[in-house]
Amino acid sequence: MVTLSTRTVQDHVALAEIELCGELMIAASAAIGERLSADRIDEVLNVGAGTELTTVPRQGDHRG
Structure with missing residues (x-):
C-alpha cells in the first residue's frame, strides 16, 4: 500500500511543470x-x- 507521504520522481516533475506553468501565466498576464x-x-x-x-517544436515550426 502506498501512503500519501511517499514522494516519487513524478511528484518532482509535476511540481516543476506546475511552477513553469505558473511562471508562464504570470508573464502572460x-x-x-x-x-x-x-x-x-x-x-x-x-x-x-x-x-x-x-525542446518541443513550436506550432508552425517546419525545421527538420
Whole structure:
C-alpha cells in the first residue's frame, strides 16, 4: 500500500511543470497584446540557444 507521504520522481516533475506553468501565466498576464512571443516564452522558461534541439517544436515550426 502506498501512503500519501511517499514522494516519487513524478511528484518532482509535476511540481516543476506546475511552477513553469505558473511562471508562464504570470508573464502572460503582464504581457501587452494577446499572446507571448516565442522569444518571451523561451526567456520565461530559461531556454537558451544551446537547448534548441531538445525542446518541443513550436506550432508552425517546419525545421527538420
